[in-house]
Amino acid sequence: MLGVVLQATIAxxxxxxxxxxxxxxxxxxxxxACFPPFIxxxxxxxxxxxxxxxxxxxxxxxxxxxxxxxxxxWLPPGIYSELEGQTWILSTSRPYxxxxxxxxxxxxxxxxxxxVLSLSYALxxxxxxxxFSLGEFAxxxxxxxxxxxxxxxxxxxxxxxxxxxxxxxxxVGYVLVSEILLASVPALVQKFTVRYHLQSLGLEHxxxxxxxxxxDQGFVRNLVLHEPLPLWGNYLCLIGGTLLILSVCLAIVxxxxxxxxxxx
Amino acid sequence: xxMLIDLEHVTKLYGNVIGLNDVSLQLSSGVxxxxxxxxxxxxxxxxxxxxxLRPSIGQVRIMGSNPSWSGAYLRRIGLxxxxxxxxxxxxxxxxxxxxxxxxxxxxxxxxxxxxxxxALVKMETACRNPMGTYSLGxxxxxxxxxxxxxEPDLLILDEPFNGLDPVGRIExxxxxxxxxxxxxxxxxxxHILHEIEAVECSFxxxxxxxxxxxxxxxxxxxxxxxxxxxxxxxxxxxxxxASRLMGLDEVADLRVERELQQLLVSTDSPxxxxxTVAKCVAEENIQVTEMRSEDDTLQSLFSLLMQLHxxxx
Numbered sequence: 336m337l338g339v340v341l342q343a344t345i346a347x348x349x350x351x352x353x354x355x356x357x358x359x360x361x362x363x364x365x366x367x368a369c370f371p372p373f374i375x376x377x378x379x380x381x382x383x384x385x386x387x388x389x390x391x392x393x394x395x396x397x398x399x400x401x402x403x404x405x406x407x408x409w410l411p412p413g414i415y416s417e418l419e420g421q422t423w424i425l426s427t428s429r430p431y432x433x434x435x436x437x438x439x440x441x442x443x444x445x446x447x448x449x450x451v452l453s454l455s456y457a458l459x460x461x462x463x464x465x466x467f468s469l470g471e472f473a474x475x476x477x478x479x480x481x482x483x484x485x486x487x488x489x490x491x492x493x494x495x496x497x498x499x500x501x502x503x504x505x506x507v508g509y510v511l512v513s514e515i516l517l518a519s520v521p522a523l524v525q526k527f528t529v530r531y532h533l534q535s536l537g538l539e540h541x542x543x544x545x546x547x548x549x550x551d552q553g554f555v556r557n558l559v560l561h562e563p564l565p566l567w568g569n570y571l572c573l574i575g576g577t578l579l580i581l582s583v584c585l586a587i588v589x590x591x592x593x594x595x596x597x598x599x
Numbered sequence: 600x601x602m603l604i605d606l607e608h609v610t611k612l613y614g615n616v617i618g619l620n621d622v623s624l625q626l627s628s629g630v631x632x633x634x635x636x637x638x639x640x641x642x643x644x645x646x647x648x649x650x651x652l653r654p655s656i657g658q659v660r661i662m663g664s665n666p667s668w669s670g671a672y673l674r675r676i677g678l679x680x681x682x683x684x685x686x687x688x689x690x691x692x693x694x695x696x697x698x699x700x701x702x703x704x705x706x707x708x709x710x711x712x713x714x715x716x717x718a719l720v721k722m723e724t725a726c727r728n729p730m731g732t733y734s735l736g737x738x739x740x741x742x743x744x745x746x747x748x749x750e751p752d753l754l755i756l757d758e759p760f761n762g763l764d765p766v767g768r769i770e771x772x773x774x775x776x777x778x779x780x781x782x783x784x785x786x787x788x789x790h791i792l793h794e795i796e797a798v799e800c801s802f803x804x805x806x807x808x809x810x811x812x813x814x815x816x817x818x819x820x821x822x823x824x825x826x827x828x829x830x831x832x833x834x835x836x837x838x839x840x841a842s843r844l845m846g847l848d849e850v851a852d853l854r855v856e857r858e859l860q861q862l863l864v865s866t867d868s869p870x871x872x873x874x875t876v877a878k879c880v881a882e883e884n885i886q887v888t889e890m891r892s893e894d895d896t897l898q899s900l901f902s903l904l905m906q907l908h909x910x911x912x
Contacts (some may be wrong), residue, residue: 339703346700346709354689425745427651428678429701430670592652594613 340431347439351413354445360409360447367405368451372458373396379466389401390467391542394459395476399533400453402480403510405451406487410444411502414495418593441492445484454482462472475540479533482573486529489580490597496587524564529576532569539566602627602663602783603753604648609657611643611808612858618643621657626786630779632795633788635805641788644805645757648786649678662753672704677746681757683790684738687731689743689818691722694730697743709748716748717741721770735762743771753784758896760794772797804904805814808888811904828869832876833861840887843879861889 359539374397375390406529415437417423426432456476460469490509518530564572604626610754611618619640633826634643650673658871662672666768672812686694693714699709717726720740739762746754755856759775775798789795795802799857804812828839834840837860844850844864849872852865866872879885 342703342705343701346697348708350689350697350700353693354686355850357688422650422682424646424651424680424682425678425684425698426701428673428676429698430647430673431703432701435701535667594652 338432342491343429343431344438344442345436347435347551348442348446351439354414355409355443355447355459357544359394363408364451364454366403367401368454368458370401371455372462375459376462378413379463383466383567390463391469391472394456394463394469394472395479395537395541398459398476399483399530400479401455402448402452402483403514404493405448406444406484407503407506408500410440410488410491411495411498411506413440413444414492415499418496418588419499424592431441434585437492437585437588438581441488445488449480449490452484453477456480472486473542474551475542479536479539479540481536483533485527486533486573486578488575489584490529493580493584493587496584496591523545523562527562527571528574532564535563535566536573603629603661604636605658605660606647609648609654609659611652611686612655617688617692617808618652618785619647619654622810623657624810626805627786630785630798630800631787631886632800633786633805634792634795634796634802635788635790637790640808641790641896642757643808645678645680645755645786646789648755649673652717657813665734674749675750675752676896677754679742679746679756681758681761683735683762684742688729689795690724690727690729691733691737691744695726695741695745695748695884697750702749703745704749710830711839712748712750713744719747720744720774729779736764739763739767740810743774749779751783752788756785756787759787760789768794784899789856808856828866830864830866830869830872830890830892831861832864832887834885834887835860835861836885837862839883840876840879840885843883843885844875847872847875849875 371394376392378393379390414437417426426436429435454474460473463469491502491506492511494505498505510516513528514530517524518528518534519525602625604624606622606624609622609624615896618774622640622644633644635641643652648661648666648668650661653659653667655872659667664672666672669781684694685846692710695713695717696710697714700706702709704712714723714726717740720743722737722740722744725733725737726741730741730788731787733741739759743756743759746756746810756775775785779798779800785798785800786793787798787800802812802818803810804815830878832840835854835893837857841855841862844853844862847870849866850864851867854863856863864872873890876887880887
C-alpha cells in the first residue's frame with residue numbers, strides 16, 4: 336500500500352509541476368522573488384551598512400513573508416479547485432487517488448515556494464554584497480525555509496480541505512492571528528505557533544539576528560522566544576505537527592463527500 | 600455469475616434534496632444501460648458505486664466490498680465521467696499516463712498502457728499535442744482512454760456520447776460493442792434512449808431518484824408503443840390525408856395547420872398510425888414530406904412509468 340501511495344504521489348507531484356508551468360505563474364514567482372532584494376536594497380541605500388537590527392533579521396522577515404505569500408497564493412486554490420473541479424471524480428476512482436492528489440499538490444507547492452525562496456535569497460545576497468555579506472547564512476536560511484514550507488504547507492492544506500473556496504481568506508486570517516499576533520505573546524501560547532519554532536531554528540542555525548544590539552537582551556529574547564525549548568523539541572514539534580496536520584487533512588479528504596460544481 | 604453491484608434500499612440525501620430514493624438493485628456481470636432524464640439520479644448512483652458518496656440510508660456493496668471502507672475494488676473499474684477535462688498545457692498522453700500512475704503502476708508501463716488505450720480510441724496521432732488544442736470529442740476520447748487503459752473488468756460511462764460528432768458516435772458504438780464482445784461488463788448512463796439502444800443491453804430506468812423499471816430493449820419498446828403521442832405529418836395533400844385519418848380508432852384528435860401544410864395528430868397507438876399513413880402513401884399516392892413524433896419519447900416513457908407506478912393507468 337505504501338509503495339502504491341508513494342509512486343502515485345511522486346507521479347502526481349511531477350504532473351502538477353508540469354501542469355503548473357505557465358507564463359503567469361513564472362511572472363508571479365519572479366515578482367515575489369524580487370521583493371526582498373528590492374526592500375533590502377532600499378534599506379541599505381537609505382541607512383547604509385550601519386543598520387541597527389541585523390541585516391539577516393530584515394532578510395529573514397522578508398523571506399518569511401514571501402514564503403507565506405507564495406504558499407497562500409498557490410496551495411489552497413490549487414487544492415480546493417481540484418476538490419470542486421472537473422477531475423476530482425477521476426481521482427476518487429483510484430484506490431489512493433485522494434491521498435496522492437493532496438500530497439502531490441502539497442509537494443508541488445513546496446517545490447515552487449522553495450524555488451522562489453532560493454532565487455530570492457540569491458538575489459538578496461547579490462544586492463547586499465556591496466554593504467554586507469550574507470553568504471555565511473545561506474545553509475541556515477535554506478534549512479529553516481524548508482521547515483517553514485513543510486509546516487505552513489500542511490496548515491494551508493488543512494484549511495483548504497476544510498474551508499474550500501474560502502481557504503485563502505482563512506489562511507490570511509491564520510497568519511495574522513497565529514503567526515503574527517499569538518507568536519508575539521510571551522506566554523505558553525507562543526509555543527503552538529509555527530513561527531516560534533522557526534525562530535528557534537533560526538537562532539541556532541542562522542545567527543542571533545542582532546538581538547544583542549537591541550539593548551535589554553533578556554526582555555527582547557523573552558519576547559521572541561518565551562522559555563525556549565531544546566533544539567530537538569523544536570524539530571519534533573515542526574515534524575510531528577506537520578505529520579499530524581497532514582494526516583488530519585488526508586483523513587478529511589478521504590471521508591468528505593464532495594460534489595463537483597459541474598454535477599447537479 | 601459473480602455479483603457486481605448490490606444496493607439494498609439505498610437512499611441518498613443532499614440536505615433536503617433526494618438524490619436517490621430507496622433503490623434496491625442487484626447486478627451481475629453484464630451490460631446495462633442506465634437511462635433517465637437529466638437530474639434523475641444517474642450520476643448519484645455512479646458516485647455511490649465509485650465510493651465518492653456514501654448512502655444516507657441502506658447499504659452498497661461493489662464486487663463484494665463496501666466502498667466506504669475499501670477502495671481495492673476500484674482497480675477493477677474504469678470510470679469515464681460526464682464532466683469535461685480541460686488541461687490546456689498538458690498533452691492527452693501525459694494526462695492519461697498520470698491517471699494510470701495513480702493505480703501505482705510504474706511510469707514506463709503506464710505510458711505503454713496509455714499509448715495502447717489512446718490508439719484504441721483513435722487518438723494516437725493527436726495524443727502528444729496539448730489538450731488546449733483538442734475538440735470536445737477528442738477530450739471525450741482521452742477520458743475513455745484513461746478508463747480502459749488498466750484493462751478493468753467493469754467500465755462505467757456517464758453520458759459517453761456527449762460532444763462526439765456523428766463519426767465519433769459510430770466509432771464509440773463500435774468500440775463499446777467490441778468491449779461487450781470480450782465478455783466484459785459495462786454500465787452506460789445516458790438520457791437519450793437511442794444512444795443506449797446502440798449497444799444491446801438491459802435497461803435500468805431512473806427518474807426522480809427512483810428505479811422505475813428494468814428490462815430488455817424489447818420490453819422498453821413495447822412500453823413505448825403504448826404511450827399517447829402527438830405526431831406531426833407534413834404533406835402537400837394534407838387535406839386529403841386529414842380526410843383519410845379522420846374517424847380512425849387510432850386517431851384521438853386531429854388538427855390542421857394550413858400555413859404549414861401539416862397535420863397534428865394525437866394518438867394512443869403511434870405504431871398503428873404509422874402503418875395507416877404508410878398505407879395511404881402506398882395506395883392513394885399521397886405525398887408525405889415529413890412525419891415525426893412531437894414528444895420526447897423517453898420523457899413520455901417516464902411519464903407513463905410514473906403513472907403506472909402511481910396506479911393511475
